[in-house]
Amino acid sequence: xxxxxxxxxxxxxxxxxxxxxxxxxxxxxxxxxxxxxxxxxxxxxxxxxxxxxxxxxxxxxxxxxxxxxxxxxxxxxxxxxxxxxxxxxxxxxxxxxxxxxxxxxxxxxxxxxxxxxxxxxxxxxxxxxxxxxxxxxxxxxxxxxxxxxxxxxxxxxxxxxxxxxxxxxxxxxxxxxxxxxxxxxxxxxxxxxxxxxxxxxxxxxxxxxxxxxxxxxxxxxxxxxxxxxxxxxxxxxxxxxxxxxxxxxxxxxxxxxxxxxxxxxxxxxxxxxxxxx
Amino acid sequence: xxxxxxxxxxxxxxxxxxxxxxxxxxxxxxxxxxxxxxxxxxxxxxxxxxxxxxxxxxxxxxxxxxxxxxxxxxxxxxxxxxxxxxxxxxxxxxxxxxxxxxxxxxxxxxxxxxxxxxxxxxxxxxxxxxxxxxxxxxxxxxxxxxxxxxxxxxxxxxxxxxxxxxxxxxxxxxxxxxxxxxxxxxxxxxxxxxxxxxxxxxxxxxxxxxxxxxxxxxxxxxxxxxxxxxxxxxxxxxxxxxxxxxxxxxxxxxxxxxxxxxxx
Ligand SMILES: Nc1ncnc2c1ncn2[C@@H]1O[C@H](COP(=O)(O)OP(=O)(O)O)[C@@H](O)[C@H]1O
Ligand SMILES: [Mg+2]
Numbered sequence: 001x002x003x004x005x006x007x008x009x010x011x012x013x014x015x016x017x018x019x020x021x022x023x024x025x026x027x028x029x030x031x032x033x034x035x036x037x038x039x040x041x042x043x044x045x046x047x048x049x050x051x052x053x054x055x056x057x058x059x060x061x062x063x064x065x066x067x068x069x070x071x072x073x074x075x076x077x078x079x080x081x082x083x084x085x086x087x088x089x090x091x092x093x094x095x096x097x098x099x100x101x102x103x104x105x106x107x108x109x110x111x112x113x114x115x116x117x118x119x120x121x122x123x124x125x126x127x128x129x130x131x132x133x134x135x136x137x138x139x140x141x142x143x144x145x146x147x148x149x150x151x152x153x154x155x156x157x158x159x160x161x162x163x164x165x166x167x168x169x170x171x172x173x174x175x176x177x178x179x180x181x182x183x184x185x186x187x188x189x190x191x192x193x194x195x196x197x198x199x200x201x202x203x204x205x206x207x208x209x210x211x212x213x214x215x216x217x218x219x220x221x222x223x224x225x226x227x228x229x230x231x232x233x234x235x236x237x238x239x240x241x242x243x244x245x246x247x248x249x250x251x252x253x254x255x256x257x258x259x260x261x262x263x264x265x266x267x268x269x270x271x272x273x274x275x276x277x
Numbered sequence: 278x279x280x281x282x283x284x285x286x287x288x289x290x291x292x293x294x295x296x297x298x299x300x301x302x303x304x305x306x307x308x309x310x311x312x313x314x315x316x317x318x319x320x321x322x323x324x325x326x327x328x329x330x331x332x333x334x335x336x337x338x339x340x341x342x343x344x345x346x347x348x349x350x351x352x353x354x355x356x357x358x359x360x361x362x363x364x365x366x367x368x369x370x371x372x373x374x375x376x377x378x379x380x381x382x383x384x385x386x387x388x389x390x391x392x393x394x395x396x397x398x399x400x401x402x403x404x405x406x407x408x409x410x411x412x413x414x415x416x417x418x419x420x421x422x423x424x425x426x427x428x429x430x431x432x433x434x435x436x437x438x439x440x441x442x443x444x445x446x447x448x449x450x451x452x453x454x455x456x457x458x459x460x461x462x463x464x465x466x467x468x469x470x471x472x473x474x475x476x477x478x479x480x481x482x483x484x485x486x487x488x489x490x491x492x493x494x495x496x497x498x499x500x501x502x503x504x505x506x507x508x509x510x511x512x513x514x515x516x517x518x519x520x521x522x523x524x525x526x527x528x529x530x531x532x533x534x535x536x537x538x539x540x541x
Contacts, residue, residue, distance in 0.1 A: 072437055097439050105437035111430040115452045115529045124448065125438050156529045 019086055021180055021212045022048040022071065027080030028237070029066050039237035040066040044080065046231065046240065048180075053206060053213045055223035055230045059273065063238020064216045065184055071214060072182045073100045084180060101129075104178030108185045110165035112157035112172075119144060119153040122171045129176065136175075143171040146205060163194040167201070174209060181206075181213045188217070196254060199225055203251055220269050221257055230265075232272060242272055317499040326503035335488065335507070342484040343511060345401050345473035346466075349408025350515075353465055356409070357416025358458060362450075364417075365424025382418075386410050387475050394480035404476030404484070411472040412465035416458070423457025424450065456530045459523040466519045470512045485511075 028042040041063035048054050056064050069075040071082055073095050082089045084099045112121045119140045120127075126136035144153050147167040157165055166186055173181060186202075187195045199222060206213055217223050223230045224246055234241040246265060248256060256262050299319045305311070306318040313321060329335050364371040390407060397403040427450055435445045477486025485508055492500040524533050 074433060074436055100437075100439045103437070105434075107430060107433065109430050111428070111434045113431060113434075113449065113452070115455070115527070128438050128440050128444050128448070156534070158529065158531075158534065 018050065020047045021050045021052070021085065022046070022214070023081075023083040023086065024071070025081050027067070027070060027077045027082060029063075029070060029075065030078045041070070042237035042239055044238075044240060048212060048214065050212055051210050053215065053226060053228045055227035056214060056216045056233060057218060057220060057223045057230060057269070058233035058238070058241075059235065060218060062233045062235035064218075064233060066238065067233075068182050068184050068214060068216050071180075072103055072105045074105075101176065102179040104173035104176060104181045106166075106169050106173045106181070106183040106186045108188050110157070110162075110169040112165055112168055114157050117154045117156060118149055118160070118168050121157065121168055122175055124172060125176045139175060140171070143175055144168075146174070146208065147171040148201060161194075162190050163198055166190065166198060170202070170205065174205070174211070177209075179212060181211045183213065184216045185218070186215075187222075195222070200254065202226065207251060220266050220273075221262075224262060224265050224269070225252060225257060230269065232269060242269075244269065314496055314498055317502060321499040322502040322506070325497075325499040326506060329500065329503045329507065335485075338483060338485050338488050339507065339511065341401060342473055342477065342486065342508075343515075345404040345476070345484065346408055346469045346511075346515060348401075349405040349472060350412050350462075350466055350469040352405070352409040353412035353416050353469060354458075354462060357413050357461060357465070358420050360413075361417040361420025362424055362454075365421045371421070382414050387472075387479075390476055390479045393476070399480060399482045401483075403480060404473045407476040408469040408472035411468040415464035415468065416461035419457040419461030419464075420454055423454030426457070427453045455527045456532065459519070459527060459532075462519050463516065463523070466515050467512065470508075470515060474508060 024044055024046040027044040029040050031038040031040055044067060046054075056067065058064055066075065070077045071089075073089055076090055076093065076095075084102050087096065087099050089096055089099045112118075113124065116124065119137060122143050123131075123136040123140035126139060131139075141153065144150060147170055149164060149167055149171065152160065152164065157168065160168065166189075170183075170186070187198045190198060203226060205211075215223070215226060227246055230244045230246060231240055232242045232244070233239060244265065248262070303319050306313075306316055317325075364374070386407070389410070390403070393403040393406050397406055431449055431453070432445070435449050440448070473484070474486040474489075477484040478490055481487040481490075485504060489501055489504045489508075492504060524537075527533055528537075
């Protein structure tokens, strides 16, 4: 662990001077509801370097999903700019689809298509991009292996456990080799043991594919276990409260979570959340 | 109960029940000495059925009726699918025509047969129209429900993948509404059959429905019964075809999957 783990400097990481994968500047989002305007997210500055794994944490309702949906092009920002590889995601209120093709999204629900087999679900993004059947099957097969679904290629999603479905969803998001993988509490619906296994799997996959990841969770130990950097948000309006570098070498194993260093970081993040009250 | 025994169950129970019903029928008719002109014993019906199956006229009449049902059904599926999808995707349009749909739906469509005959003549067209009109509503309403029931999360997946409208339609919407379409079709095929037969009863010069009316007018109850059996058989076969199509097209859906893999 490094001295600057408690830096309260949101925008910057130390990954060098190359083009950042993602640059977010002054991003905010309001919702107009029956009860007036909700400032869901406000004044977000965040830069993420290639190969970085950033966890977004915060209590429910602090704007994590809203921020991630804006990064994913699913929701336009009210203010500010979002750039992927220095290219704006939105231009004149229109989504730049060439920027969106660089992204992969994993939702809290696996959202697989029940009418497709596992392999066809994984290959769906490639199908939409016009890849030939043989080509996309071969690629999907590799991905099924990568996420540990060998033997289930021709199963329907309904025949899989929750953890396996989420693996398939991750494989689907990886199929286009996204520059940036966005994950919104992907393991939130899984039991604790499955979740722990999925975290190890995710770590392995991310290392193997050298992906850049933004990972939303409300689970502090999970965020510390997975991330190079933990970004903590506070609600009303959703802002970045604190970022924290996590410097344990990777791959990390589950016993890291029993070390005093690990728990020290977890404690400081939890303390921060309790202060909010 | 073990699965394979569960599968055998209908093959044992159904024939036994049929035998029991026919036996009861026979006994009741004989014991109470019912006039065979009113309620013929099963033996007479069987004889009439054998005779009927030997008549070339019956087969050509059956061909007419089946054609009416199938053409009417296909028209209903095509138009029901198209209208259902459009209304499902354009909420303001659905809201504006909803009163009309309800009126059309509750109106006794069979009462329109005389008009259909005036407009389309005594031959097959007027029966096809009635079959279509009857089968249209369940198909259309189910498709409409299907379009509305597409999961938001699955739509988000298509959006995050930068899918075009056409791709979203072909990969998500169309497939997601298939179970609803088939639910509508299973009701629709039965109603199309009823439509064709009623059309022939009321304004026909051909088809099995017309043969029923002729048999009834000559007070031939056994032959009437036999014709009804033939019509039921046709209805059953058509329904089974739709059911088989469903198994082929949506093997992933609970209604098919559960049946095949859990025997429920
Ligand atoms: N579509 C929406 N309409 C109105 N309010 C919304 C909408 N989406 C999110 N919000 C509000 O924005 C805030 C942040 O929500 P969200 O991003 O889902 O938080 P989190 O993912 O951290 O739980 C909440 O107060 C929520 O009610
Ligand atoms: Mg959320």
